[in-house]
Amino acid sequence: MTRVLVIEDDPIIGEMLTLYLAEENFEVRRVETAREGKSALCDFLPDIMLLDLMLPDASGTELCAEFRQLTAVPIIVISMKPSVTARIQAISYGADDYLVKPFSMQELKVRMEAVLRRTSSLSPVAQPIAVSQLSGSAPSSMDDQHGLALDLERRTIVLDGVHIETTFSEYEIMKLFYQHPNRVFTREELINAVRGIDSFVNDRAIDVHVTNLRRKLEKNPKEPQFIKTVWGVGYKFLKG
Known part of the structure; x- marks a missing residue:
């Protein structure tokens, strides 16, 4: 069963996402803060993440960069911002897709499946956050190869x-x-x-x-x- 981590503080949207995805046979965990999301990466080991960019303890497209440094799992941003600039920034910072609220649940599912098909062919095993990174900053670079x-x-x-x-x-x-x-x-x-x-x-x-x-x-x-x-x-x- 595909595991979905939903990082969304809005109780109504969060509940709707949780119920819909559960009915569609996804295993869902929902958290409300960036900190809880980082912890869930380690113990829940999601296959895909739905990330709101306006959270109580963090906000902005930089959130994509933070999570992308911690995990290779696909990230779909769900946001109230409809501008092209916001989309470009989110994808530039590591998001795999971007959906503007309110959105169709059916469209969300199709986009999730498309992202999972694309990324599963490239990276069969997701790379979870290291426990040692939870209390510190994320690595700024990948290991050196050939200089x-x-x-x-x-x-x-x-x-x-x-x-x-x-x-x-x-x-x-x-x-x-x-x-x-x-x-x-x-x-x-x-x-x-x-x-x-x-x-x-x-x-x-x-x-x-x-x-x-x-x-x-x-x-x-x-x-x-x-x-x-x-x-x-x-x-x-x-x-x-």
């Missing part, structure tokens, strides 16, 4: 200690590569990774993003050491 790391707070790539600025799509593609070294990704999978904001992305756009990443990261972009082309399939990131 290359990701700075999660600044959303930059760090190469030999130097921060490399990237576009949103370039960073999302590199993060996917980095989290799944040696795995071959098709262009379609890479399109899905950035489609949340780059709605016009296509196969050619993916090739351009990869070319730009190579220019920024490789000593010789024509003979790449990090991002390899798998002819007829897509690309992969090599881990030593």
Whole structure:
């Protein structure tokens, strides 16, 4: 049974979500604060999270970044803010999807299933928060490989200690590569990774993003050491 963590302080919306999802055969846990949500990541081990961005102890799109640093599970933001800017910020900070209140429960379910299908093919085992992180700050970067790391707070790539600025799509593609070294990704999978904001992305756009990443990261972009082309399939990131 799919486990859903609902982080929502509004009692009416929270109860509606809990009842509906339970009737749809999801296992649901609802909490009302960011602190309780972080604890639930550890002991409930959700498969997907519904996150309100206005909580009693924290608010704003930075919440997405905080939870994304703590877990790899999909995050769907549920918010009262309908602006395109709010959507872009939330997705830029790590959300996988964004729904504006009030929304259709049927639409929520379809979006949840779509996100779960996409992410389950990329990361079969969710990465829960470490217990040691509950009382301290989250890590700011992933482990170094080949002198290359990701700075999660600044959303930059760090190469030999130097921060490399990237576009949103370039960073999302590199993060996917980095989290799944040696795995071959098709262009379609890479399109899905950035489609949340780059709605016009296509196969050619993916090739351009990869070319730009190579220019920024490789000593010789024509003979790449990090991002390899798998002819007829897509690309992969090599881990030593």
